[in-house]
Amino acid sequence: MRWLRFAVGLLLALTLHTLLDSFYPNALAFFDPYIILVIYYSMGGNILGAIIAGVIAGFVQDAYSGAIFGLHAFSLTVCAYAVAYVNSRLVLRGTVAFGASLGGSVIANELVIYILVNILQRQKIEMFEQGLLVKTVFTVLFGMLVYQLLTLFLREEPIEATKERTW
């Protein structure tokens, strides 16, 4: 069931990605729907599931963006692992906790990408700091809104829906 939810979430993220690409081509520089999905999923504290979610979501994002294939998969897996690891030891719940985790993950994600691009392509990302700030703000706000809507829709703590004791 939770993988079905992840698949639906991934399709929605890809839909949003396509829509933004079609109507607002620069919007994805300031907003990342995939990381919202991955972090939401990783907050269940299941490290293995988080790694798989990060890899799959990252591959889809790479396939439909101009980045080196595997770049987002790598960065999202790092973020997913970190969030899942923390949540496997501490139980973080609520919209604010999700927003804080998401904000930290967006920053980490961008930093990983920045480093990898530097290593693999020896290029520097223009206006990295400004882009990072805007992307963090918009992604966190949108992510918290989605989380709040999920709380209303699921009528329980959304993260609980991603948890499963047995893999």
Next chain:
Amino acid sequence: MAVPADVIPRRPTLLFIVVLSLLFIVMSVSSKTRYVGETRTLFERTVMTLFSPVPKTVNWVGQTASDMYHGYLDMRREVAENLQLRRKVAALTTENLKLRQTESDLRRLRGLLGYAEQSTLETSMAQTVMLDTAGRFKSMILDRGSDDGIEVNDAIVNASGLIGRVVLTTRDMAKVQLITDTNCAVGTLIERTRRQGVVRGDGAQGLQMFDVPSLADVLPGDVVLTAGIDGIYPKGIPVGTITRADRGADLFKRITVRPAVDFGSVEEVIVIHTRKIPPQVLRYAP
């Protein structure tokens, strides 16, 4: 809140490192293939193919929605344009009707003027304000009266022929007795043979001609004109056309005349200010 230690997976970190290493290799291959011209690896193409229905569907929906929106806008524009054109057509139709009416009026008035110019007597124009051709007494009311020089016994005509005579005047109106009224008598003659007679209204829409001898040459289609012998109507005004001429029971024929004027469509008329016979002449008896 701490989570019990037995729930935590044992070797996730090792898996994590392996996955990252594999991803780094994928990235390196992808990065290299870009430099040699191949922009997509097989794996990348597979992922794209696998998820391609999503962007295709989104694009199709977006394109359809965009087409519908623009179609709707076009339709709104067309509807507005259509409405504007309809209003224009209505305005032009009204204008056309007015022009046709004006043309008709002009033709009719030209006819009247031509007729008036032919007459040597003084004339004036008047407009019909009431017309009663269906009642027992056939009459009409004109919008001019004694202030405009209209007097009792003035002849009323239009371009088609004789209409009647003035029987009553006020300062601004005049009442006209139509020739179709049974109490109206007009001294007439048949244009072809110059045979004289008296035309009276039959009380309906027609006329009858009296005092024409049975032996007189009268044929259907003969035109009847005023004879100018009754002291009211000038000579030569068309009164009607004979439609039927039968031998009567006595010495005179029974002649039916169709009026020259269509009384149902009378609008403007000409008032002929006829020369009146002085009362003393009328009263004189040898």
